[in-house]
Amino acid sequence: DGGITQSPKYLFRKEGQNVTLSCEQNLNHDAMYWYRQDPGQGLRLIYYSQIVNDFQKGDIAEGYSVSREKKESFPLTVTSAQKNPTAFYLCASNDRGKNEKLFFGSGTQLSVL
Amino acid sequence: QKEVEQNSGPLSVPEGAIASLNCTYSDRGSQSFFWYRQYSGKSPELIMFIYSNGDKEDGRFTAQLNKASQYVSLLIRDSQPSDSATYLCAVSGSGYSTLTFGKGTMLLVSP
Secondary structure, X not given: OOOEEEEOOEEEEXXXXXXXXXXXXXXXXXXXXXXXEOXXXXXXXXXXXXXXXXXXXXXXXXOEEEXXXXXXXXXXXXOOOOOOOOEEEXXXXXXXXXXXXXXXXXXXXXXXX | OOOEEOOOOOEEEEOOOOEEEEEEEOOOOOOEEEEEXXXXXXXXXXXXXXXXXXXXXXXXXXXXXXXXXXXXXXXXXXXXXXXXXXXXXXXXXXXXOOOEEOOOEEEEEEO
C-alpha cells in the first residue's frame, strides 16, 4: 500500500536533548512537508522540500532542522533550541507542480519530560 | 501574511441536518481550496477540493467557492454522528506555493 509512514507515534524529549522524527513515503512524490499542530490550532509549516538535497524554511523553522538526502525520506530534528516542542507533528507529501493536494502521515506526538 | 479564517465552533447540528462550514481568506491571488477532516488525535484527511467559482458536489459534501468575496464553504447534507470532527480549510496561492491552513471548525452531530 502506498502511503506516508511516520515514526515513532509518541516521543518524549528530555531537557537539552535533540530528537529526530522519521518520515518515509512510497508515493513517489517530489515534495515533502513538516507541519506542527498545537491543541485547538491549525497546521503551521516548519520546513518543506520540493526536491532532493533542497529544502526551504516555513513559517516556524527556528529550533528545527531537516535533511532530504533521498526522495522517500524527510526527517525532522527538533533541537534543544526549540523551547516549546510539545505538539503534534505531521509529515505530508504531494506531487510538485500538481494541484497541491496534500497527503498526511499519521503524526508523531512529541512531549517534554 | 496570508490568512485563512474559520469560526472555531463548536457547530452543533442534529443528525440528518445540513451542516454549513465557512472559511474566508486574505490572498486574492489564491487558486486552490481544500477541506480536510480531522478526528481527534488523527491526521487530516482530504475530503473536498475546488478551484473554480461555483459549487462542487461529491456525495453528501458540497464545496462552494466565491473568489470575489474570498469565501469558501463546505456543506454536509444528512449529517451523521460520524461526521463529528474538526474541519480544516486550506488555501494555496498562484503558481507553486504551500498551503495555508485555518484553525479549523469543530462540528458536533448529535444523534
